[in-house]
Every structure is written in C-alpha cells, then in structure tokens.
Amino acid sequence: MLTLVVLVVLSALTGVTVQSPARLLDTQEPESYQDNNKIRHPLSFDKDGTFQISIFEDLHFGENAWDQWGPQQDINSVKVINSILDNETPNLVVLNGDLITGENTYLENSTEYIDQIVEPLVSRGLTWASTYGNHDHNFNISGAGILAREKKWPNSRTKSMVPGRNAGVTNYYLPVYSDGCKTCNCTPEMILWFFDSRGGFYFRERNADGSQVGQPDWVDVSVVNWFQSTNARIRQRFGKIIPSLAFVHIPTNASVAVQTEHGRDSVNPNNEPGINDDFPLAQQAQGWCEDGSNGKNCTYGGQDVPFMQAITTTPGLIAIFSGHDHGATWCYKWDHLVPGMTVAGNGINLCFGQHSGYGGYGNWIRGARQVRLSKDTFSRQKWEAETWIRLESGSVVGSVNLNATYGKDWYPATPNDKTYCPTCNYTVITPGPRRR
Numbered sequence: 025m026l027t028l029v030v031l032v033v034l035s036a037l038t039g040v041t042v043q044s045p046a047r048l049l050d051t052q053e054p055e056s057y058q059d060n061n062k063i064r065h066p067l068s069f070d071k072d073g074t075f076q077i078s079i080f081e082d083l084h085f086g087e088n089a090w091d092q093w094g095p096q097q098d099i100n101s102v103k104v105i106n107s108i109l110d111n112e113t114p115n116l117v118v119l120n121g122d123l124i125t126g127e128n129t130y131l132e133n134s135t136e137y138i139d140q141i142v143e144p145l146v147s148r149g150l151t152w153a154s155t156y157g158n159h160d161h162n163f164n165i166s167g168a169g170i171l172a173r174e175k176k177w178p179n180s181r182t183k184s185m186v187p188g189r190n191a192g193v194t195n196y197y198l199p200v201y202s203d204g205c206k207t208c209n210c211t212p213e214m215i216l217w218f219f220d221s222r223g224g225f226y227f228r229e230r231n232a233d234g235s236q237v238g239q240p241d242w243v244d245v246s247v248v249n250w251f252q253s254t255n256a257r258i259r260q261r262f263g264k265i266i267p268s269l270a271f272v273h274i275p276t277n278a279s280v281a282v283q284t285e286h287g288r289d290s291v292n293p294n295n296e297p298g299i300n301d302d303f304p305l306a307q308q309a310q311g312w313c314e315d316g317s318n319g320k321n322c323t324y325g326g327q328d329v330p331f332m333q334a335i336t337t338t339p340g341l342i343a344i345f346s347g348h349d350h351g352a353t354w355c356y357k358w359d360h361l362v363p364g365m366t367v368a369g370n371g372i373n374l375c376f377g378q379h380s381g382y383g384g385y386g387n388w389i390r391g392a393r394q395v396r397l398s399k400d401t402f403s404r405q406k407w408e409a410e411t412w413i414r415l416e417s418g419s420v421v422g423s424v425n426l427n428a429t430y431g432k433d434w435y436p437a438t439p440n441d442k443t444y445c446p447t448c449n450y451t452v453i454t455p456g457p458r459r460r
Contacts, residue, residue, distance in 0.1 A: 066199065067198055068200060068202060068204070069213060073398060075214065076113070076114045076396045078109070078112055078117045079120050079271070080377075081273070081392075082379050082381055083101050084159065084382075085123060085383060086137045086383070087125045097445060098383070100445050102144060104416045108416065114394070118152065118153055118154070119152055120346070120347045121156060121273025121274070124138075124160055126163075126224065127163070129164055129165055134169065142174075146177060152179060153182050155220060155221075156170060158241055158274065161223060161227070162225050162227070163227065166227035181198055185197070190240075192220030193220050194218055195220050195243075197218065198215070199215055213266070214402070215258065216268065216270075217268060217269070221241060221308055221348075222242070224238075225238055240316075241308055251338075266340060267341075267407045268340055268342065269343055269397075272344060273346060274307065275346035275349065276328045276344075276374075277307045278362070278367065278369065280304050281365050285363065295432065295435070297422045297437055298376065299351055299353040299440055301352070301386075301388070309326060329367060336367060336369060342408065345375045345393065346376055354375075354438075355373050355376070355411065356374050357371055357372075357426075358371070359371040377393035377413070380392050389442060391414055394414055406427070408428075410423075410424075410425055411425075411426060415441075416443065421438045422435075
C-alpha cells in the first residue's frame with residue numbers, strides 16, 4: 025500500500041500516469057456514450073467472431089491550399105475514403121500516418137484538415153485510431169495539435185500513453201473484446217498496438233542559424249520499454265498470450281533487409297504479392313549516424329534495433345503494418361536472420377498498405393489495406409490474419425492469408441495500376457533523397 029501511495033505522489037509531481045495492475049486494461053475510455061444515434065462501447069468482435077480493420081495511410085491532406093490543385097487533391101482523397109467504405113464495413117479504421125503534409129500548411133489552419141479526413145467516418149458512425157508520421161510533425165503543425173483536433177470527435181480512439189519529448193505522441197494500445205462485453209473489465213481477445221515513428225521537425229523550433237530542428241524518425245527506446253513492460257503485465261494479469269497487431273508509419277530496417285536480401289527478386293510477386301517500386305525502401309533512422317547526429321554522410325544509424333528486438337520477442341504479435349513508402353504494398357514473413365542484420369525475425373509479418381491519398385508522391389492507384397481477424401482461429405492457438413487491398417476502383421488485389429505457410433503459398437500477382445488527377449501537381453512534393 026505504501027508503495028502505491030509513493031507512486032501516486034510521484035505521479036502528481038511528474039505528470040506521469042500510474043496505472044495499478046487492476047486497471048491495466050482501462051484505456052481511459054468512457055464505458056459508453058451516445059455517438060451518431062449509436063452507443064459506442066469498447067472495441068469488440070462481431071457476433072460471427074470476426075473483427076475487420078481498414079487501414080488508410082499517406083493521405084497527405086493540405087498540400088498547396090493556395091493553388092487549385094491542392095484542394096482538388098483533398099477532394100479526390102475524400103472520394104477514395106468514401107469509395108472504399110462503400111465496399112467495406114470495418115469495425116475500426118486506422119489512419120496510419122502522414123494524415124497531413126505539414127510543411128505545406130499554415131500554423132493557423134493545419135489541424136482543420138482532420139475534419140475533412142474523418143467526415144466520411146463520422147457520417148457512417150465509424151470509430152478510428154491514428155498513428156502520426158513524419159509529415160504530421162513539422163514547424164507549423166504538431167502531433168499534439170492533431171491529437172487535440174481528433175479529440176473533437178468522440179469517434180476517435182487515438183491516445184498518447186507515453187510522456188516525454190522523445191516519445192512522440194501516438195504510442196498507445198487498444199484492447200478488443202468478445203461480442204457482448206460492454207466494459208473494460210473483460211478479458212481481451214486481441215491487443216492493437218500503435219507507435220509514433222516521429223520524424224519531420226519539432227513544432228516552432230529553430231536552430232541558432234534559423235533552420236528548423238529535425239526530429240528523430242524512429243520509435244524511441246522509452247516507448248520500447250513501455251511496450252515491453254506493459255505487454256508483460258497484460259500477459260501476467262490474464263495468464264495467457266493475447267494475439268496482437270502493431271501499427272507504425274515508418275517501417276523498420278527489417279523491411280529494407282528482406283526486400284534487398286536477394287536483390288529485386290527478394291519479394292516474389294506470387295509469394296508476397298504487391299507493388300514493389302520503392303527499392304530500396306526508406307526506413308526508420310535513415311540518414312542518421314550511430315551517435316545520433318543527422319549528418320550528410322550517414323545512411324542508417326541503427327536506432328530502431330531496440331524496437332525490432334521488442335517486436336520479434338513479443339509472443340502472439342502477428343504483423344506490423346507500415347506506410348511511408350508509397351510504392352510498396354506487400355507483406356513479408358520475416359522468419360530468419362538476414363545478412364547484415366543483428367536481429368533475427370521470428371515469423372512476424374512485415375506489411376505495407378496502399379497509398380490512400382492524392383497528396384504525396386506517386387501515381388499508384390489509391391486504396392486501403394483490409395485486415396480480418398477470427399476469434400475462432402485464435403482459440404485454436406493460430407496467430408493468423410486475412411488481408412487484402414480494396415482499391416478506389418472497387419476492385420480487390422493482394423488477397424492473402426498471413427498464416428504459417430505464407431511466403432510459400434502461391435497467389436496472383438498484383439497489377440501495377442496507376443491513377444491520375446489532371447488538375448493535380450505531383451512535382452512540388454517529391455520523395456527527395458529517399459526521405460519521404
């Protein structure tokens with residue numbers, strides 16, 4: 025009892041939230057409230073025992089609002105969201121980073137683009153959760169500001185559970201329960217983990233020479249420690265492995281390693297179907313030095329190693345979903361030590377989604393990855409998922425099962441289709457020197 029009192033006092037002094045083990049799965053959500061004539065409860069599987077997620081990424085709203093083509097891109101992106109949600113009925117929408125192109129927005133209007141992004145979700149009574157990407161952290165926009173804007177809408181489940189300047193913003197988890205659970209006191213059937221890979225620039229900060237202050241672009245070690253300790257406490261409380269998924273905007277170096285291990289043939293179009301045009305990928309800690317400096321002569325600093333170690337030693341973690349690289353839409357089972365790496369894969373699936381917005385670089389057809397989980401599959405101790413990509417055209421590509429034999433099974437190759445906006449300008453925002 026004395027220990028708990030001391031922790032509470034320290035919490036008050038430091039501003040850090042302390043959760044007792046009994047309330048570890050209390051995600052600070054109200055048990056229910058009225059939302060678009062529906063009562064919103066904690067996330068739960070449907071009555072048929074399934075749970076579906078729609079992942080939108082790299083929407084890049086807000087580019088060049090002062091030109092005709094900028095707002096037109098956003099109009100087209102809203103059409104993409106509506107088209108996909110007309111064909112899919114997810115239990116949760118994930119906005120997996122780069123919601124806004126922050127360097128193209130003004131301080132006074134940056135976060136207003138959130139309202140445009142979520143309107144199709146709000147109108148359907150859908151709930152969502154976000155991670156923030158490198159373009160969401162910039163001189164005129166902050167992750168904290170975006171989160172505050174999201175919280176205007178009760179449909180948002182986005183949180184910030186790890187304090188500190190180095191942590192970023194969107195580090196949190198959401199439990200998913202069985203159908204019929206109306207409180208946070210049930211045993212979860214699945215855990216969804218969300219991580220902020222940061223990047224971009226610090227909000228309103230300049231160096232002595234007037235340049236903007238760059239922010240590291242990897243999952244910070246403080247977040248890694250929180251993830252491991254929190255997951256361990258969850259396992260201890262419920263006495264079992266709870267299957268999980270993870271979402272982070274910028275992929276780790278593991279994705280680059282498996283993509284380039286055998287050259288362009290590393291990702292097989294029939295075993296790992298998807299577009300593979302971004303070669304090599306841009307990963308966490310790209311362009312940073314091992315000492316943490318951001319030098320012109322550095323290519324990769326390895327700061328994402330603790331995060332890779334954490335995800336490969338987390339039992340039940342089925343897959344991690346990333347965006348950032350608009351020209352990559354495949355999944356790869358990372359199950360070995362790739363030459364040049366110090367972390368061996370344990371069979372976790374490294375997945376990309378589909379470039380969802382008309383902002384940002386590239387003309388690959390827009391879409392959103394769908395993921396469906398089965399409680400029955402979990403009950404048989406199989407950590408598996410079905411996944412496919414729904415395109416803005418209404419078509420489905422890349423439908424695969426992330427099961428024990430994924431990577432060996434044969435699937436139809438994904439066509440490399442393109443879509444264009446005649447009034448849009450794709451030359452202003454470009455990848456740059458492999459930095460996206």
